[in-house]
Amino acid sequence: MLCVKNGMVVDGISAVPYKADILIDKGKVIDIGNGIENTADEVIDATGKWVLPGLVDAHCHLREPGFEYKEDISSGTRSAAAGGFTSVACMPNTNPVIDSAAMVNYIKSMATAKGVVKVYPIAAVTKGQKGEELTEMGELKEAGAIALSDDGRPIMNSQLMRLALQYAKGLSMLIISHCEDLSLVGDGVMNEGYMSTVLGLKGITRAAEEVMVARDIILAETLDAPIHIAHVSTRGSVELIRQAKRRGVKVTCETAPHYFSATDAWVDGYDANTKVNPPLRTDDDVEAIKQGLKDGTIDIIATDHAPHHRDDKEVEYSLAASGISGFETAFSLAYTNLVATGILSMVELVQKMSKGPADILNIDGGTIQVGNPADIIVVDLDREYTVDVSKFYSKGKNSPFHGHTLKGKVIHTIVDGRIVMKDERVIV
C-alpha cells in the first residue's frame, strides 16, 4: 500500500481543492480522506505540495517505429512520466504509418514491454497518411486505436475529409485534424508578419490554418459529426471555433504550451528549435489563445511533443525539422504562464491537462477517485528552476525554452499505483 499524505488535492471532479491523504492499493485508489489510518508501507509526504490526476496528453509523437534515433517508446514514455503524464496518445506518423491493426498492436505491445506510462495509439485517417484512401477504421478501433488523425499531413481533399468524418462518425471515432492548407503554407517556415520580413524567412500566413479550421468546422457541422482541431495557434482559429461552439457544432480543440508561451520574435537568431508547425505566432495570438483557454473555447492543452535529433535541427532554418520536445516543460509552462498569471485556476488547469483530454479521447484517467486506477502526480508549485535540455529524459533536446526560468514542477509520478518518478527522477 502507498499513501500520498497531506497534499492539496485537485481530483478532477470537485470544484475546489482540498487537503487530503490518498491511499493506494493494487494499482487503485482505495481511500481519500483526512487522517486515514496509516497502514501503508510506503508514504509520499506531499505537505505543501499539490496532488493532481496524472496528466493526459492527447497529442504526442513517440517516433517508434521508424525514427528511433529521435525517440522511442522507452525514452518517450520516460520523458512523459518526467513531465507528469500518465497517459499519452501517440500520433501515427511513424514509419511504417500506424494505419493497420497490426501496427496498432505493435505499438500496444511495445508500450507494454518497455513503456512506463499508458500509451494509446491514434491511427491514420488515410492509408499511409497519403490523403487518398480511408483506413480500415472499424478494424483499427477493434485493435485499440482511440482516435484517427493524419497529423503532420493535412487532408487537402475536402471530399475525402468529409467521407472520413462521415465514416468515423458511424464508428463513434474521433478525427483529430491538423489544420493547414498546404497551398497556403507553400515553402514558408515561420509565421508571416513583421518578423518573417525582418529575418528574410518565408512566411506562413495565418490564413493557412484558419481556412482549414473553417473548412473542417463546416464539414463537421453539415454532418453533425464530432471533430477535434489539433494545435490551435491563431486568434482567427480561436474565434472560428468559438462561433462554431455557440452554434452547437461538435468541435473540440487543443492548443500546445508553446502557443501561449512563445512568439515568432523567438525565431530571431535562426535557432531551429523555434521551428514548429503551425509556427509560433505573435503576442496578439498568444493573448487570444489565453483568452480561449479561459473562456473554454480551447478545451485542452496537448504537448504535440515532437522530439528530433540535433542533426535534424542544427542545419539551415529552412532545412530543419519542425517540432518541439514538449513533455518535460508542458506543466511548468502552463503553470507559469496560465496559473501563476491568474488566467486559470488549478482546478481549471487539471481540466485542461487531465480530465478534459481523457474525456475527449474517451479513455480512463483524469480524475482521482476511489476505485479508479491510481494515476497521480505530485507537483511543487513554488519550485522555480531553469530548463536544461541536457537533463531531458527524451532523446529530443529540441526546446526553445532551454535556459528559461519556469515555475511549478512535477516531483512524483504514479502510474497504476506504481511510482515511476520519485523526487524528479524517473526510477523505472
Added chain:
Amino acid sequence: MALKQKDLLGLRGLTREEIEEILATAEEMKSILLSKVKKSSHLQGKSVVTLFYENSTRTRFSFEFAAKYLGAHTASVAVSSSSVAKGESLIDTGKTIQSMGVDVIVIRHPMSGAPHLLAKHVSASVINAGDGINEHPTQALLDMFTMKQKKGALDGLKVAIIGDILHSRVARSNIWGLTTMGAEVRVAGPPTLMPPDIEKMGAKVFFKVEEAVRGADVVMGLRLQRERQQKGLLPSLREYTRLFGITEERIRLAKKDALIMHPGPVNRGVEISSNLVDGAQSVINEQVTNGVAIRMALLYLLTRRNHDAVR
C-alpha cells in the same frame, strides 16, 4: 575603431559609427584599387575562402579580387544548391575549411540565416555574401558608398527601391543601412511582392512607382526573377514592366541629377529600360568598382580584429 565584431552577417544592428568606419576605409581601399600596382599587404599571410552555394560571378570575383589585391591567399568552393540538403552539413563544411587555417569565410547561400549558423560554429570571420531573401550586406554597403561618393552625404537622401522587395536581400540590407544613416527609403512594387509590415523596418511603402520616384535622389532597380511569374505572383513580365518598370518617363519625376542604380545582373527592358542602364545618370558600373573597395575594407577590418586579439 568602431567595428569590433567577428562577422559581418547583416546591416541590421550595425551602428552609424560602424557603417561610417567601413565607408571611410573603403575610400582608402579604392585608391589602392585605382592605382597602377594593385597590391598591398593588409591581408598578407591571411586566407580567405569563398563558399558559394549559389551561382554568382560578380560577387564571388569581387571578393576574390578584393582579397588578392590585399595580398591574401584565396580559394573558392562552389557547392550546387541542389546538394545543400543532401550533402555534407554546413557546419561540417565550415569546420573543415576552418581547419585548413582559413581566416575569413565568405558565404553565399540560398537559405536565410545560413551565415548565422556557420558563424556560430566557426571561429573564422564569416562574411555574408547574400543569404536567401534575408540580407546582402556588402551589396548595400557598396550602394551606400556609391551614393556617398556621388552625393556627399547619406543623411536626408531620398532613395527609391523599385521591384520585387519580398525576395530581395539587397532591399532589406539597404533599408537597414540607409535608415541607420539617416536616409529616407521608399520601396515600391507589386503588392504580391511586398513583404508584410515592411514599413515597421523604417521604409515608406508605395504601390505606384511614380509616387516613390517623385523627388528621389536615387532610384534603384532590382532584378526580377522570371520564376515569380511562373509561381503566379505576377500575371506577366509585360504587365510588370508596364506598371513597375523604371522608364525614362518615370525617371523625369525624380531629381534631375538622380542616380540610377542596379545590383545586377540587369534584365534590360524588364525592370529597367536599356537606355537608362547605359545613360548618364547610371552608376551601375561604378557600383561594381566600389564593390571591390567595400569588400577590401571589410576583409581588412574583420582580420584587423584578429591582429588585435593576438596582441
